[in-house]
Amino acid sequence: MSNRKSIFFKYFVICSAVILISFVCLGTVLLLVSSRYFIDEKKSLLEKNTKALALYTQEEMLAQPADWKKSVTDEMMQYSMACNADFILCDSTGAVLVNSSKDPVCSPHNISVHELEAFSDNCEYVYSDLGGAFDAIYHVIGKSFKANGPEYYVLAFSSKAAQDDYTYNIMEIFIVSAIIVLVIVMFLVYFMTLKLTEPIKEIAEVSKKIGAGDFSVTLPDYSTSELEQLSNAFNDMAASLKSYDTMRNSFLANVSHELRTPMTSIGGFVDGLLDGTIPKEQERYYLKIISSEVHRLARLVRSMLNLAKIEAGELKPNLQYFSVLEPIVDTLVTFEPRLEEKQIEIRGLDVDRVTLYADNDLVHQVMYNLIENAIKFVDKGGYIEFHFEPEGNMTSISIRNSGEGLSEDELPLVFDRFYKTDKSRGLDKTGVGLGLNIVRSIIKLHGGKIMVRSVKNEYTEFVFTLPNKAEGD
CATH class of the missing domain: 3.30.565.10 (Histidine kinase-like ATPase, C-terminal domain)
Incomplete structure (x- = not known):
């Protein structure tokens, strides 16, 4: 059994592979772009809210040195819900004064002073667990400020799980859409491939007929320029083969006739000489005719050999x-x-x-x-x-x-x-x-x-x- 694959199979597999690879590449790019977009948007949002919360906390500490904690806590909870992130307020020793998160994993009591050195009065971004303060890696935006003498830090943090959820939702939408589009495209590719390979099957069938000696068959006109050129070339070939076949038949008929005529004469005269039908006194006359016919045959054979050599390129x-x-x-x-x-x-x-x-x-x-x-x-x-x-x-x-x-x-x-x-x-x-x-x-x-x-x-x-x-x- 032949292991050769049909053109239809190869073309369909190639088109399918190209489409699948394209979707994989597109999905990878989309994943990278969506992740980068989420991080950039999240950083921008956290930075904006961290600055606003730090400013509000500074103003409250200055205005109410002894009673600022409640108002700051309420405001921090509002900011936390608004930007889907958590906030921490700590002093310069790393002691956590206010934390909007109710999750024990995200509720450290102290943050390393060394980790706080990464933040200044400008908003700074780190992707860290803050020296073990958190049990996981977080996106953290921090800003320092001073109020009534001491230095304080407002930290906004968002877990990677939020990023993962966002990316998962994007990819889920992409995969569902890709599957639907892929099914439609594969369906179209299948029928387009079938339509594209139909002329090849038609040419194969016509070739079989020509191989069987039927030179009257021709290929139809095609709308595709390459197939049209192939059809024209194939029809020209069929016409040439038909012409050559006609010439061959004519050549064989003529050769048969030209050989048969002198051979018939020679045979008839020789039989006449052998059976005594031709009188002795006329034998020389008929022998001359036989000699003439023999020379005629020799000229015919010599001429045909010369033509064969010229046409074969041997001469x-x-x-x-x-x-x-x-x-x-x-x-x-x-x-x-x-x-x-x-x-x-x-x-x-x-x-x-x-x-x-x-x-x-x-x-x-x-x-x-x-x-x-x-x-x-x-x-x-x-x-x-x-x-x-x-x-x-x-x-x-x-x-x-x-x-x-x-x-x-x-x-x-x-x-x-x-x-x-x-x-x-x-x-x-x-x-x-x-x-x-x-x-x-x-x-x-x-x-x-x-x-x-x-x-x-x-x-x-x-x-x-x-x-x-x-x-x-």
Whole structure:
């Protein structure tokens, strides 16, 4: 069983983890901020009330030196309830004179003189148990004042429990709110993740159909730009595969046809020779036909191998400098009997040296196929004309022959494999329909281009480019 997790699972887990981490971080920050806010607010409130209570106590001691304690105690209790804190009044020896707290833990009788030294006539803050006077740590604000000679201290204190209660209430509200929001967000993330991964499942299903050979399926348009780009690329791929499949089927059909025709002829004639159907005096004639068909098969196989090598990138051109007239003249010499038979005029070769930087053997094959094609379709007494035009680091070469020409429907098809015009089928019994396709492949291998143009009943012209110098020269 596979341990791989689905994209849906991974995306959902990642989103959930990010949300949870965000809430934890937010809760931590909220806890720190709320605690700091409580302390600051509490300190401000205690400081304000301590100053006011110290001032009131000082005034009462001055006004009623012998009877100030009751009024100060009542006032201290009012301040204690108002700010939710307790107050202590002690003298300079640390003896507690008045205490608003009824809790025995917060009712010390004496406070260390050393601890009182931390307080002055300005309000001072400490976070301490005042040297063991309290059984726990408290927030303490203290202020000293003098009345009738002696020095006194008013201390306001608030336990950490109050801070903890405040923080707990804040966090309780936050956690409840976070849980509610988290449930809603997780619900939304689940369905958004489901919606986001649906196209991937759809692409997987379409891929299976294409893998099964159904190239007619396509992906729909998506609202997300990335998925739209993927959909377009996938549909283009499917269209290309469909085109390649059509080409493959056509190629197999054409190859089968081209192989079957000569093999059928060879088989039939050989059987006729073996069973005596063909008379002895005609055996030589039919053996020549068999030889011609064998050569035709050899040309077909050789042409297909050349195409396969070029398309597979196995055929690397041997680049060198040479005159373009060399392969042209060699080819014309080869076809000299046919040129004389059709009384063809050769034009355009009286030019200065035209140098190419290409593979001599491959260019020779290009010239051979194009000149053979021109001789095949030129009219009797017509002409074959060559033209050369340098264009930067490329040279444009054209081969034009007079004659019937090609129709507009035939022009886009002449470079297709095994394509033959109706006229070609009548004139050429030995061709295999791969010559012009090989020409185009060789020219593309050199980085050039080829095109054909024709005027009906006037001429047909092939124009192509080949490099005339190495890159960087």
